[in-house]
Amino acid sequence: MSSVNRFIQFNNETINAKRMIQLEQLARALGRSPYLTLTVRKLMEFRPKEGAVSISHFWNHRDPEIEQKGQLSDLYLLTSGFWRHFDLAAWDTYKKKVSHLPIREFALQLAISAEEFRLSNLIRQERPGTDSAFVIREEVYTTFHEQQLMVNFSKGFMSDSLFSFLYIALRKGSPTSILIEEYPSYFNRVLAKWQFVFDSKSTAESCQICLDILYLLEEEMMKDLTHIFISLHENLKEVPVYEEKNKRRIDQQDSDDLAPSESIEEMFRTWHRESEKQQGPHLEFELTKGNKGKTNNGRVEEGDESNDIDSEGSGTSSANKKSKQTAKMNGKSEKKQTKQSGERFGDEHQNVTFEEKKINQKANHNLKNTISIIRAEQKPYVKAFTKEMRKRMDQKQESKRTRLSKGRLTPNLTSLLTEQRPKPFYKKNNPSLPMDAVFGLLIDSSASMIDKMEETKKAVLLFHDVLRDLSIRHDIVSYYEDAYEASDQEQPNSFLFCHQVEDGLKDHSEAIFSLEAHDDNRDGLAIRWMAERLLKRSEKHKFILLFSDGEPSAYGYAANGIIDTAEAVIEAEKKGIHLLHLFLSAEQPVEEQLQLFHMMFGAKTATAKNVDEFTTQTLRLLRRMLYLVVK
Template sequence: MASVNRFIQFNNESIDTNLLHSMEMLAGALSDAPYLKVTTRKLVEFRPSEAAISISVFWRHRPREIERAGYKSDIFLMAAGYWRDFSLQAWRRIKSTQSSLPELKQQLLLCAEEFRLSEKVSTERPGTKHAFSIREKVYTGYHKDQFRQNRQKGFQADAFLNAAYLRLQGTELAGTEAWEPLFLLWSRMYDARSTEDSAYVVESMMGRLEFLMDEDMVHSYYTFGEEQEEAAPFRYHEGMEAEDSGSEEKMDTIEEWFQSWHRETETSESAAMEFELERGDSGYAEGGREAQGAGEVEYTAQGDSDGEHREGNDAEDEQREGTPKQAGKKFGSANSHVVYTESRIVASGDSKALIDAWRRKQAPHVRALLQELKKRMSLRRTGVRTNLNAGRLSRNLLPLVLEERPKPFYRKTAPSKELDAVFCLLIDGSASMIDKLDETKQAVLLFHDVLRGLGVPHEIVLFYEDAYEASDAMQPNYFQWMHKLEDGSRDHSAQIVAMEAHEDNRDGFAIRWMSDRLHKRPEKHRFLLVFSDGEPSAYNYAENGVVDTADAVAEARRGNIEVLHLFLSSHPITDEQASFYRMMYGNKSVSADSLEQFVEQTLRLLKRTLHLVIQTG
């Protein structure tokens, strides 16, 4: 797991996941495309193969009001403007027409369309005017500065684009007199009503521009994103009928372009996947089985049932452990290529002396906490609240006669023989945990002993990703149980001591996997604790891993699962690190500033959550 303390400070960028999530919700609402994701890139882009649009990092490191307004203007422009009012046919024509200045031609069209669509959206949606006014003010200053630099360096095409943007905003620059005939044509953009109109204006200027300029643009101020195709590449498989293979589809809007990719992705991940799994084909990565389709079924699925639990199911579950399973879209789009394996950690035989030593050290803490909690539980079972305005009528009715405002009612605290709670502990199994393993094992052992002493069902799982086998097509992940919910109060201290550090960690996927298990539990209070020593780090899981983890935490909390995070560090936590983890876990993230504090912080987490369970029943 990579630390948030990166090598170069200016590369130590962190994403405001709450802001990104709100931008995603806004984009989905404006475009009526709930599947749409929002990412960050250098320039705004359309990426239908990822079902994503990208907002520009141009707005970073600015005052918060400007940053938020800038991101919003990106979303307004793409999801309410380009989405349905940009003609792909006109864009294809501009790109296919031969020119000695292809970059200038394309960027001029995108500049013209940004102006046209900004005006259109702000007129139709007056609430967007504030964001667009801030956008224009910031970009006006930016293009003025760029114009001066490009003129000094002799980048005439770049300077012309800067001047063209400023002319649309009503700003005239000194030294552009030779371009006035071009700007006269450019002024027709004020009357443009479609992409075809914008393309006509640009094409009318290109002949003179090609005569005046010898070199194309050096910088990119606008970009479209992925290369536009007629439709998403169709994935045919043997399990389909011939008529299902589809036909070529003509699209003229970005909305249709994204929908074709979305439909094709849905199809390929349903029927095609089912057919391949039934046949046992494995095409996940190079270096796989040589004779594809010749083996047995490689993946098996297990359905959920609300019926009665059959005897012998536990044995079947044991047999299914170790069988790889495909994550699909169940655990988030960032984890669609994950293949995960569940198994139990095998206990080592020479750990008894070490376990006994740790337990002797922790005994006073465990004993004190158990006594305190059991005392609180006993008081709650026998407690009676008197002098109430409502409830059961007391046998002592004298207050009705003697007191002006009598309160002759009482209530008994609802009896509770057991704590109606379940706890699950996820432990980061990445390589960076290797220097913290002993302290982590002691903290986990304390967690295990306290909950066993109270008879509270709990689960302890180590999670990691195999970095050496991960590829674009498959990311192998592993969950290793030290103690399962079904194990009751059995002692699995030997399995806790046997856990080891591995490679990477895919936190969002692990949280969703554990949340899925917790959703099936009947307990009123459900807690998910995450022990980790850094940020998510896995294959193709850098920037989107932070967002995916924050989304997984939010989804769990919406499902009435309380997610708590303990950051394990051998050094005092910095403000930057604290802010980073609050971004993913909210105010439910605490840190251990030294190795010696792991057990102490675990004890505090348990005490706080168990007190809450007892208090609320």
């Protein structure tokens, strides 16, 4: 669904998909956790429920080098520092000791700040190549805290001022240069204890230093932090909520007697194992024996295995409940051949169910006449294009080569007598072969396509006719998500075939002209699904052509749809599948739209600036693809 033309321009921010994919791969490598995902939030965070770590939005809209190095420094701290060197047991003990203090949030953020300093130095020692990222991090954050120090002190926010004061003291190297006479005297006393952070070797030592500072501040500061500088600690004790049958186990996990995980890495892996256990239709069952008691007018009869079955019932998990309810229409039960996406199509589509079926052709008496008229208009394009392709194929076949020093002996051997250096050999031409290629055309059938669908049908018909003339097998598939039926438990999607590879060179023009706009679109899912189909084919060259008019948008997919689509493109290319994208627009595309699609598809994207260009751009993309086959 097209959504790049948002009304509020300052809120119209897109994620650099390629950059996020690179950072996520780096996070997985550093954390040695292939399940780890990466997100961007206001501040750095661990998110165990999502199996994710989050880098800070703080670095956005800065110079490219600062943005890149800053994001890397966040990633290094999360995956090389806190990931396995932060002691959760010591942290839990510290949290209990400060829980009663009026400046509790100051206490928690101060301890994380001390740990950040300790771990950044540890990472620098282990990985000297990270030093440049931490240098930029400290310069930018020090400048930020210097500004916050003055502003918060002038407003009387003493906890916030002290926090910035102590942050600067660790990074400046000569803390006395930042002291101002107007500051309270306890700032200096706190600083004397804070300097022991330079010698801290563990989380427990950092927490003890912070406790000493808090005891000193017990009668000095009663007001907690006004601002949040660090949120790294907020989600570390998230508790999973599973089915009611697991409630006792969850209560045990919440109890204080339960030994906590030693590290964040161990905690994340425990979460990952638990989430894997919860996947699947655990509540599905079939009752096929009458071994339970019966009731008759309130009287209960004892159960017996010999009892006859009065009725059979089947239970379902919530993921399948809705689809089965919608299968009953007009008093008739219609069984859908739905499939579960699961893990094979990516984490963003875990709860997707999809249906593969042929499109319902419209009953229109004038449709054949309409198709004939359109084909007559397109015939010159089709004829010229196929002629060009065949000519290039013929040029590829070299003419008979004679007068060679090796090969087959020619019947005419007079050159042996007439020439000083005879070359009586020749080589035969290679036999002409059909194009060894297969195509998959994906058509975004989201609601925003409604004003472009008629021209899209013409472009798809042209695609269909050209490939039929060249004897190239192909799929033509419309895809969409049912927005009204989508929920947290299930997101139903449909793939409608206008033409299948197995149909060979059959004419399915009427099916093409039955295309309609529906609801939402999951481009990443569609690309992976088509790639899976094409990989089963034996053809050497495999192509996906995607017709779309906007960024992906579906239930729970808007935030990560761009990144997921970019990942799907990269995965397809790694498998040897060439992918090209045609951006369909009824008006001149804006620069922001072009940047968005270059972000998802790289240089493999083209734009139809108006509906009249759909046909021209389709031919251009086909030519670009087929040149790879005949070159």
